[in-house]
Amino acid sequence: MEESKWHNKKIIMHIDMDAFFAAIEQKICPALQGRPVIVGGTPESRGVVSTCSYEARNYGVHSAMPMKKAYQLCPDGVFVDTSGDKYSYMSVMVLEILQRYSMLVEPVSIDESFVDITNVYQRYGGTDGIARAIKTAIKTELGITASIGIAPNKLVAKMASSSQKPDGLVIIPPDEVKQFLWCQPVQHLWGVGPKSAAALNSEGIQTIGDLAQSSKPKLKKMFGIVGEALVGMANGDGDSDVRSVFNMRDAKSVGHEHTFHHDTNDIDTIMALLLYLSDKVSRRLRLHGYEGKTIRLKIRKSDFTLLTRAHSLTVYTDTEKDILKYTRDMFFANAFQKKPIRLLGVSVGNIRLKSQNDYDNYLIDYSPQKTSRRIDKVMDSLREKHGESVITFARTSLFKDFDSP
Amino acid sequence: MYQDIEEPVDVIVLFETGRMQPIKFRWNGRAIKIKQITGSWKSDVGAHKIRYFAVIDHSSNFFQLAYDEKNTAWVLNKIWVE
Numbered sequence: 001m002e003e004s005k006w007h008n009k010k011i012i013m014h015i016d017m018d019a020f021f022a023a024i025e026q027k028i029c030p031a032l033q034g035r036p037v038i039v040g041g042t043p044e045s046r047g048v049v050s051t052c053s054y055e056a057r058n059y060g061v062h063s064a065m066p067m068k069k070a071y072q073l074c075p076d077g078v079f080v081d082t083s084g085d086k087y088s089y090m091s092v093m094v095l096e097i098l099q100r101y102s103m104l105v106e107p108v109s110i111d112e113s114f115v116d117i118t119n120v121y122q123r124y125g126g127t128d129g130i131a132r133a134i135k136t137a138i139k140t141e142l143g144i145t146a147s148i149g150i151a152p153n154k155l156v157a158k159m160a161s162s163s164q165k166p167d168g169l170v171i172i173p174p175d176e177v178k179q180f181l182w183c184q185p186v187q188h189l190w191g192v193g194p195k196s197a198a199a200l201n202s203e204g205i206q207t208i209g210d211l212a213q214s215s216k217p218k219l220k221k222m223f224g225i226v227g228e229a230l231v232g233m234a235n236g237d238g239d240s241d242v243r244s245v246f247n248m249r250d251a252k253s254v255g256h257e258h259t260f261h262h263d264t265n266d267i268d269t270i271m272a273l274l275l276y277l278s279d280k281v282s283r284r285l286r287l288h289g290y291e292g293k294t295i296r297l298k299i300r301k302s303d304f305t306l307l308t309r310a311h312s313l314t315v316y317t318d319t320e321k322d323i324l325k326y327t328r329d330m331f332f333a334n335a336f337q338k339k340p341i342r343l344l345g346v347s348v349g350n351i352r353l354k355s356q357n358d359y360d361n362y363l364i365d366y367s368p369q370k371t372s373r374r375i376d377k378v379m380d381s382l383r384e385k386h387g388e389s390v391i392t393f394a395r396t397s398l399f400k401d402f403d404s405p
Numbered sequence: 406m407y408q409d410i411e412e413p414v415d416v417i418v419l420f421e422t423g424r425m426q427p428i429k430f431r432w433n434g435r436a437i438k439i440k441q442i443t444g445s446w447k448s449d450v451g452a453h454k455i456r457y458f459a460v461i462d463h464s465s466n467f468f469q470l471a472y473d474e475k476n477t478a479w480v481l482n483k484i485w486v487e
Contacts, residue, residue, distance in 0.1 A: 030445030085448035
């Protein structure tokens with residue numbers, strides 16, 4: 001089992017878009033494909049290269065190089081202006097793709113992000129599966145490529161993504177971290193610049209392995225407090241959290257509601273909508289690796305009176321079956337009267353991040369509830385691949401105004 | 406290289422499944438049928454948006470069109486010339 005490789009450690013993914021600005025320019029203008037593209041302005045401009053395509057890198061052009069120098073190295077290059085709006089928009093599109101897989105996404109720049117996949121990787125067939133699903137989504141939907149590194153912390157994940165570009169995928173489980181790091185030149189360590197590398201080299205520290213085994217007091221003397229930290233980094237230490245921009249961690253509940261096009265008291269329509277809403281809520285919980293144990297039903301009648309009811313379970317759930325059962329029970333116990341209904345809402349509160357053990361349990365348990373979980377899992381995987389509308393419950397077809405929820 | 410044009414153009418647009426897709430436009434007295442939208446993005450200009458469409462015709466000529474939501478007007482921003 002892959003899980004045993006990770007020893008309950010965090011699993012952090014680093015996504016680094018390949019030659020992002022140049023790749024976007026090549027995608028939108030086919031005439032640029034296969035040509036050395038240099039983004040940053042005209043050859044005469046006083047600016048520097050923002051980024052360049054891999055074809056331009058073959059000429060020795062790189063980011064931050066003066067445009068004049070880039071022109072000298074690559075006179076046949078295609079020089080294009082930077083287009084901030086275009087790149088920012090595409091960056092948001094990348095983030096949207098990442099957030100489909102995990103809610104813990106931290107952008108670190110316009111073309112790089114960290115994603116905590118600890119609680120979600122198994123549902124995509126493991127670390128390799130989730131990485132390949134993300135790479136495919138980016139390639140299919142945006143027409144560009146990304147390199148991905150997966151490791152127990154941000155430092156190693158970032159170094160892993162850099163180690164195989166473009167379109168790379170490098171997975172470093174905890175017990176391979178030292179093997180991965182130690183043979184690399186010390187200047188490859190994130191945070192070690194040319195000056196620090198030169199100082200380390202002058203002390204006989206050539207590789208990250210040399211640095212890992214260096215004396216902390218000696219490095220402290222050379223670099224101050226940073227010196228001690230460098231030894232830790234060289235050993236692959238690090239446990240900083242992925243700071244999510246999609247702040248569901250602070251959310252207390254997940255819910256959906258729908259206002260009917262026309263007020264109704266048709267029980268088939270109402271039950272179909274409850275099923276639809278329960279499915280939406282459970283899907284969103286699972287998508288972000290959450291579960292909850294307080295199920296709430298909200299009903300607004302045609303006269304605008306509002307009824308809310310809640311039921312707390314003894315165990316956490318993320319299945320449509322559980323959510324539907326209790327919302328339906330609450331509906332019949334409290335609200336089913338002749339007066340037409342204007343709005344229905346379903347939410348799950350008291351939520352928490354699901355632990356990995358819960359996944360293990362349902363893989364070996366064949367009770368009816370676990371069977372429902374397996375159906376959810378199949379539906380989730382179909383939706384990941386083909387979109388949210390590819391599969392739904394047949395009974396929801398009884399709900400007539402489906403275009404708007 | 407890109408050549409800036411910045412001329413108003415008339416565009417026929419298809420609105421389908423919540424998406425806006427230019428399918429044909431008139432420029433320099435000729436109708437240009439769009440074969441493919443190769444990219445689209447938006448930018449905020451104050452309180453309104455400009456929607457950009459990178460497109461190619463059937464001869465693989467490149468055009469960048471912009472739709473100004475506030476003024477409901479289309480502009481051909483630039484073309485690619487060898």
